[in-house]
Amino acid sequence: MPRQNETALIIGAGLQGCSIALFLARAGWRVTLLDKNVAGRHASSVNAGGLRTLMRDWREYPLSELAMEHWRHLDRLVGAGAAESCEVRLGVGQIAVALDEAEMSWTLGRVQEMERRGLGAEELLSATEVRKMLPGLTDQALGGLVSRGDGHANPAASTRAFRQAAMAAGAKIVENCRVLGLERLPGGGWSVAAASGQYEAGVLVNCAGAWGAQVAAMAGQTLPLKVVAPSMMVTARTQPFLEPVVIGIDRPLSFKQSAVGSLVIGGGILGKPYADHDTSFTVMDRMPEGAAATLEAFPALAHVPVLRTWTGLEGATPDGIPVIGPGEGTPDLWHVFGFCGHGFQLSPAVGDVVGRSLVSGTVDPLLAPFSGRRFDAGDAA
């Protein structure tokens, strides 16, 4: 069998890698995933599990809408039982609260822009409406935005479901297998030297997350990526009072109440990443900002005890959206990383669109905004 033909190696068996593997394997490709740890060890499993189109960057919006469609019918992708285990809760809504004039005016601008683009998913909320939807919200709230179809899912279970679905479709996963070097084969395709041996395939997909730029560098390609460690706080269980996910606009605010009653507080506060050691640390010195933003919005929560914090490693690009597409001059090497802390929701669409592009041999127009070329020198405008 010609190695070029319909074979793919995917570096990184996180959610994006497994999702791409699933779609490719279903299209009849032979797919092997290589992971330096175990599948889904990092950002895929330890993110907050938000399923949101609310406040999505316009460039991500179409992909995000497609992803929502997949989440709504997750059973078709991963099977009914696995879909159940993912605890997908859509329709609880995500709400962005405007706590000052600047945030309110941004909100108004956002809604006008939605209308201009013919999108209807985000509705403006008055002060009264937002307070009614969010019991305990400060009287200072001026209004907000709601995306009623949004929600959340269990990230670890979802990562597992995609992984198992990819394997069921025929993808092979090699764990504890660090990639040591990449080499482009003379007639096209790639040879990968890894800890557990040599692998070859017609297409190589770099889904290495926080290590994406390192893998790109092995192929001689430079892509800008900062390794970050988004962190979260979890409180003791409290009386259920909040169904929607609450996010801030200019404030490091993001929280939801879990099914058991604990509050999961994020907001993009960053810990200390040590990508070379596969680990990261939460930094309590940075938590006051997130705690203060939460209390500014919900003053009654001051006495709720914070029980623990957590963090994980993620890659962030300079412009806040991922790199998805072939490398410069390498149609058989794709980069799919740098999701900047909001890749969980996108993952089924990423698998779908990247898979479709690889199978057809043409980059899907949905991926145009994500080309790594946008970072090329001299193209900064």
Add this chain to the structure above:
Amino acid sequence: MSINAPLPDADVIIVGCGPAGMAAAVTLAEAGRSVIVLDMQPAPGGQIFRSLEANLCDTSPAGQSLLAALGPAYRAGADLIRRFRAFSGACPGIDYRPQTTVWEVRPDGTVGWLQGMNAGYVRGRQVLLAHGAMERPVPFPGWTLPGVMTAGAVQTLLKAGHLKPSGRIVLAGTGPLLLLLANQLHQLGVKPALVGRTDRLSDSVRAARHLRPGGLVPLVKGLGWLGRLKLAGVKSVTGLENLAAHGTQNVESVSFTVGGKRQTLPCDLLIVHDGIVPAIDIPNAAGLRLQWDGPNASWRPATTPDGLGASTLPPEMSAGPCVLRVTGDARRIGGADAAMAHGRVAAQAILAALDHGAGPSADALRAVGKALSVRPFLDAAFPPGLAQALPDDDTIVCRCEELTAGELREKIRSGFRNMDALRGETRCGMGPCQGRSCMVTAARLLQNETRAAGCPPTFRGRPPIRPIPLGAVATLSGLDPRATIRLTLEDKPENASEDTVDAPAE
């Protein structure tokens, strides 16, 4: 512009105000060093001398009989507490901060504290962890029923609450504290229905070869307790196994096996005790190296003889050398005398690290050796009993999340083969206790299922290791300016209409 590290708030920060912490604080203050002592309790004394000051002042007959029952070992702390108090508030001296919980310790000497709704960081040039021991967690069938308590908890209620237990009381387990408490209860007019020991005569016989001259006094003391219980007609058994507590709303009966025969006793209060082990939540979260103490089936921090810990972090992850020392029962179970002796040794080592003095004196080191010389005997005479065998599948291991040993075993077998993966999957250790109670059992289950040997693995400890109110987090003081540079994911989308990106179609 470079930002400097924050200045230290004191020469030394001591965590814990029991015998070891007080002895060290006094030694350091005598040498003119500034010391901050952080302690959870409202008054100095730790667990052993809990509420001693207040109880010494209580001249009521009930107070006097309590003091008599608690005995001379309890009153022995009075002198040290007096000396500690003499330095409190002096300048330089001891800045004593009671009712203060420590929720993070970093190898560089930064200590996170919480007092009421206030929290923050303080920094010491050196830090001494004297946070003591905890009772060995003992998961057995029914251990989470109301009416099952540990011996330490009963002593706390006696000393600080002046509460005496009543009804049909069964004591089960092993160790000096169990016998001491049985005697104290008897002296207070509370006659236990049964003292059931897991240790056997053969343990004592084997232990005898460890006897050193220094161990004779505790031995005589222990034989005295046993003799008095016998005289009082308290029923006693040895070699107790397979303890279980039964009841619906609370404990109604206990059952156990002795000599191959299953017995059941009606019971209103089951007091259990399986020895004490070093509390390792602070050292573990601080990233200090731990070692496994096989005979005691417990972790303890790996330290030099003067208590200096070793950070497990690679140098690039830690800011400077590790300045954490561990002393007292937090380092190695030895009781109050050993704790006081080692507190002085650790303080002398700290003084040397602060360019003062030549380090621990031969006298001080000898005193530690003498106080610890009885431990091999006690360890052999009172081996872990209730927690010796791993719990049955139906027994709860993690009480915060109500997880049984069977649920954990199943997850381990299905592939969650390291502690953090197991925690992430099951939530074991994620509750308010942050694994203090369940970690050792989960680690032993994991080792047993994976047939691993060596030091059992721990959960990764992240701050806060004790709960902090959200309002206190919002106003944390003493932050490190190098760490607080605003670092968030700045990913708010622009409302600008330019949405086309020049991306060439492939």
